[in-house]
Amino acid sequence: MELLSHLSIGFGVAFTPINLLYCLIGCILGTLIGVLPGIGPVATIAMLLPATYALPPVSALIMLAGIYYGAQYGGSTTAILVNLPGESSSVVTCIDGYQMARKGRAGPALAAAGLGSFFAGCVGTLILAAFAPPLTELAFKFGPAEYFALMILGLIGAVVLASGSLLKAIAMIVLGLLLGLVGTDVNSGVARFSFDIPELTDGIGFVTIAMGVFGYGEIISNLAQPEHEREVFTAKVSGLFPTKEDFKNMTPAVLRGTFLGSALGILPGGGALLAAFAAYALEKKVSSKPGEVPFGQGNIRGVAAPESANNAGAQTSFIPLLTLGIPPNAVMALMVGAMTIHNIQPGPQVMTSNPELFWGLIASMWIGNAMLVILNLPLIGMWIKLLTVPYRYLFPAIVLFCAIGVYSTNNNTFDIWMVGIFGVIGYLFVKLGCEPAPLLLGFILGPMMEENLRRALLLSRGDWSVFVTRPLSAGLLGAALLLLVIVLLPSIKNKREEAFVEE
């Protein structure tokens, strides 16, 4: 079996005591830094990258894998405990994870995130080892038109993220897309909507919007309620570990998330990004059992599925990196940087010219993942203690970490003014009943959508029919339409019922 021999090479290289130690250190450092709000995996890896220069290549990459997983899990921890997404994929985790924490179920939420990620990581590793070459063929079939259609599908899927009005959710996505366009246009070099402010020509930072809208907006609306009515966290924490019932609910969700994440991760350029959103959308459409907590109010499936999808996507996103040489996200781009520092040129040749390294890297991603579960499951109890801190002391600390976090991304006070502005906007959204999660997805996808639309129409010479004449693109758009109809149906039904009642 080719698969087994590949993996055995990998584990042979990675599984030495000294490498495991590096992995452990990386994991601890990553978790500790990733837990700080506003510092996501990218910033964490960037900060700790120099620490790995002196190590031999395999050890360095293993340590980075540990840092990566640690930081990512640390980010999910903050998302669940204090509703602050440090990176795009934790936006989804916030929705149900934070609600679980408020109901005293932060423990099961954290465990679900960790276990789901671990399972997805294992599957992702196997897929990577078994199917890397054939899957690349699929990625080649994706042209700009297909990407555009995929993003439309993703955005329509994001509508499902909001539990309120459909129209408002779509409007929030469009607002996000528009905010994403602020800054220099890559094609013409024109600075758009920047009001001649030099900092805005780089665009608005993701962290700035996330911290302002989620962090400040939430704090202000919490404080607006009188203390006795405020229901931030229920005092009693019930159980650190998921119950049998939880396991029953989350297992299929983890499986679906893993499958979706693995499939989307293969697409170069942002497929893995959509994974968490798509998985959440899917879970919301899968019918709930009677008696299950509704989505948006702390459903464990809403935590387990996106976390698994995200992690599976992260694993399979190695496929475009290693076969096409395209880093699919910022974290992978940093990994490429680390590889080049160690004189390894990523690309299709790594697999043949440097098999120990290639499979060693894959094995080390798995080890990083496993280390994370071992390290973090016992820590859950400690994180939960954080929630027993009275809100009076917690909220100034969150405000502080938001401010420090945004400042540290660019060392520029301009970001602090921006986060203040988005804080006001965030509170406005709360008041107007507009949910912010779709906005963030739109914000991330805005520039990519424009780029692919532009390319697709450039290739077709301005002919819009290209989106329906290409089978893959037509299929994706058809799926988007279908999804929209499914989302619309219940509301039509409800209205009918209302009409009947009035009669």
Added chain:
Amino acid sequence: MNIKSQKDFFSGLMFMGVGVAFAWGATTYNVGEGARMGPGYFPLMLGILMAVLGAAITFKALVVETVGGDKIGKWAWKPLSFIILANLVFGVLLAGLPSIGIPAMGMIVAIYALTFISSMAEEGWKVKNTFILATVLAVGSYLAFVVLLKLQFPVWPFFIG
């Protein structure tokens, strides 16, 4: 005509306003055509789409009945202003405002200011407790961000550092 849902009515207006603003802003750039999109093409499309969506939301808010009128309710001016003020003061103290000649006071001073101002957002805050919290946060941030992560922050006021 009565407003049936206050929240939807005003958010519709907001979307319309922002959509029109973006679309109008986009026309100041080269719009181009489908095959050769200028920088204004995509934002113009999106701006118009958002204005239409906003109009639809506003229209719906005037027609579709909601329970209790979906009132926006009172604005929480106090927490809003204190939290945002704390954020702004933190920025000014941390790095100063060279354009109007305010020198940097550094991270430690800024943390004390932020903690006190943001604590005032809530009724019944106590000077002693807030002082302890600020000290804990200042020491913790110093250890985490400056000692361990070696982030380039101005730590002390300009006349010491």
